[in-house]
Amino acid sequence: MLRGLAGALALGVGAPWARWSGSPAGVPARVVDLRSDTVTKPGPPMRRAMAEAVVGDDDYGEDPTVRELQEKAAELLGVQQTLFVPTNTMANLICVMGHCQRRGSQLLLGQECHLHVYEQGGVAQIAGVHSHLIPDMPRGTLDLAELERVITRGLGSQYHPRCELVCLENTHCSSGGRVLPIDHLRQVHLLARTCGARVHLDGARLMNAAVALRVRPARIVEHCDSVSFCLSKGLGAPVGALVGGSKDFIEEAWRLRKALGGGMRQAGVLAAAALVGLADAEAVLQKDHENARTFARGLQELASPICSVDPAAVETNMVLVKVAGLSPAELCRHLQAVSAEEVAQTGRAVSVLLFPWTEQSVRAVWHRDVSTQDTELALKKWEFVLRQLRP
Template sequence: APQRVVDLRSDTVTQPSAAMRAAMARAPVGDDDYGEDPTVNELQQLAVRILGTEDALFVPTATMANLIAVMCHCQRRGAQLLLGAQAHLHVYEHGGAAQVAGIHSQALPDLPDGTLDLGQLELTIREAHGSRYHPRPELICLENTHSSAGGRVLPLTYLQQVRLLAERYGLRVHMDGARLMNAAVAQDVEPAHIAQHCDSVTLCFSKGLGAPAGAVLAGRRAFVAEAWRVRKLLGGGMRQAGVLAAAARIGLEQAEETLRRDHDNARRFAQGVRELNSPLCSVSLEAVETNIVMVEVKGLSPAELCVYLQAVSEEELAETGCTVSVLLFPWSEHTVRAVWHCDVSAHDTELALNKLGFVARKCQEKLAQGRGSSPRSTGGH
C-alpha cells in the first residue's frame, strides 16, 4: 500500500486549493503600491467588513504586520511594549521591535490559558506611569488565539478589561490575531466582536485559512495610512499582489466552514489520545479549544516520539494493514504539538491516532522487555 503522510507540524504547511489556484490565475491586478490593484483593494475592503475596522492593509506576512503595528503605535524610541513572555511577537519574530523599531519589550508571565494576570499588568503599567526612571509604556500586545498556550482563545471579558486598563493609562492595544478567525469560530462570534477591543489587529491568511502567503493589518484610517509608509520602509510594497490576495480572499470567505472542521478533528484526536490511556502520552481536553493539540510525553523525549511517528516499518504494515508517516512538532521538553488544517481530513486524523496508538504500544512492549524505548523500524523516514 502507498505510504500516507499526515503533516500536523503546523497550519502553515497547507497547499493552495484548486479554487485558490484558479482565482490566482485569473485575478485582475494592478500596481498595489499606487493603490491600483483591484484584487488587493477588494480583499482589504472584505477584511474591513469582517473585522469592523475603518481600514486595512495587505502585507506579505503577519510578522511584518505586527512590526508595522508596533512602529506605528510606538513612535518614540525606547517606548515600552507590554506582552506575554511566550508571545509569538516576543519569541519568534527575531526581536524586530528592538532590532528595527528601537522599542523596549517588557515580557510578563503568560497564564496557562494564554492571558496575562491583569493585576500584574496594571502594577507594571502603574510603576512606570509618570516615573522618569522607567521606560514609557505605550502599547499592550495580545495574541489570539495564543499559539504557545495550545491555541487558547482569549475570553471577550478579558479583552474588555485589558482595553479599559489601557484607556485608563493612555496605552494602545494591538492584537496579533494571526489565528483570529479560529478564535471567532470557537467563540461563535463575529470577528468584529473580538477586534472591537483593540486599536489594531493582525490577521494571517497563510495559517488555517490555507492561502500561500499574506496577512492584513487593520485599524483606524489614520493608523493604516501610517502603516502604508512603514510597510514601504520594511520592503513590503508588493506591486501586482492581487495574485496573492485572490487566494487570501477565498481562504477568508471559506474560513468558518474550514476552521469548524479543523476544530472538530483536533478535538476528536485529543479525545482519542485520552482513550488510548497510554502512560506515554496524555492530553488536557479542557485546553483544546481550537485547532492545536499539545500532547504531553512521558518515558521518552518529544523528539524521539516524533521520529517514531514519522518512521514506517514492515511491522506496522503487518499489524495495522497500512503505513502512515505522521509529522508532529517537538514543542518543549515534555510536549509535542499537533496542528489541524484544511489538508488534514477526519480520515487522516484517525490514521494519525492509530499510528500514535501503534507507537505507544511498541514503546510499552520494549520498556516492559527492558530493551529501551525504541520500536523497531525497518523502513526509512
C-alpha cells in the same frame, strides 16, 4: 524550550512533504502533516482564482483584487481600513512601530507570545522598542494586577520607560491555541486606555478564536486599537496578512510597510487566494476544531503512560500532548517512520509529522489539508507506536 524550526531540523523534517511517500514494505505511505497550519497548499479553486485574478500595481493602490480583499477584511474585522502585507510578522512589527513612535517606548506582552519568542526581536532591533515581559496565565491571558502595576509605574516617572502599547495574542499559540475571553480583552483595553496606552492584537489565528467563541471577528477586535490577521494559516492562502485599524493608522502603516520593504506590485494573485480562503473559513475551521477534539479524546482513551492530553484544553485546532518516558523528539521520529512491521500488522503505512514543542510535549495542529480520515489514521498510527514502545 525545543520549539518550531529547531525541532524540525533536529528531526530532519524541514523539507516539503508530499501527501504520499514510499515505505520499506513498498506500500505507499499516507503522510499526515500536523506540524503547523502553515503547511497548507492551495487547492484547485484557489489556484484558479490566482490564475484569473485581475491585477494592477498595488504600490500605487491600483490592484483591484487587493482593494477588494482589504475592503472585505475591514468589514469582517470591524475596522476602518486594512492593509495587505506579505507576512503576519511584518504586520505585527508595523503595528508596534505605528503605536510606539518614540524610541525607547515600552511594550508590555506575555513572555511566551509569538511576537516576543518567534519574530527575531524585531521590535528591539528595528523599532527601538523596549519590551517588558509579563508571565502568561495558563490559557494565554495576562495577570491584570501585574499588568496594572507595570503600566502605571511609568506614569510621571523620570526613570521608567513610558508604556505605549500592550500586545495580546488570540488564539494563544504557546498555550495550545487557547482563546482569550472577550471580557479579558475588554479589561485590558480599559486599563491601557486609562493609562494612555493602546492595545494591539496579534490575530494570526483570529478566525479560529471567532469560530470557537461563535462570534464575528469584529466582536473581538472592538477591544483593540490595531490588529494583525494572518491569511496563510487556517485560511490556507500561500502568502499574506493584513494590518487593521483606523484610517490614520493605516496611512502610517502604508509608510512603514514601504520602509520595511513590504510594498508589492501585482499582488492580486496573492489576494485572490486569500479571498477564496475567507469565503469558506468558518466551515473549514469548525471542521479543524472538531478533528482536533476527536483526536484528543481518542488519545486520552488510549490511556498510555507515555502520552497524556487534556481534551478540555483543546479549544481550537491545536493539541498539546505531554510526553513521559522518552524525549518528544524521539516520539516524533517513531511517528514519522514507517516500518515493514507496521504494514504487516495494520495493513497500511502512515507517516505522521509533528514538532517537539517543549522538553516534555509535542504539538499537533489541524488544518484544511487534514481530513477526518487523516485524523483517524494519525490516531491509529499513534496507537501502533505507543504499543510498540510499551515496556
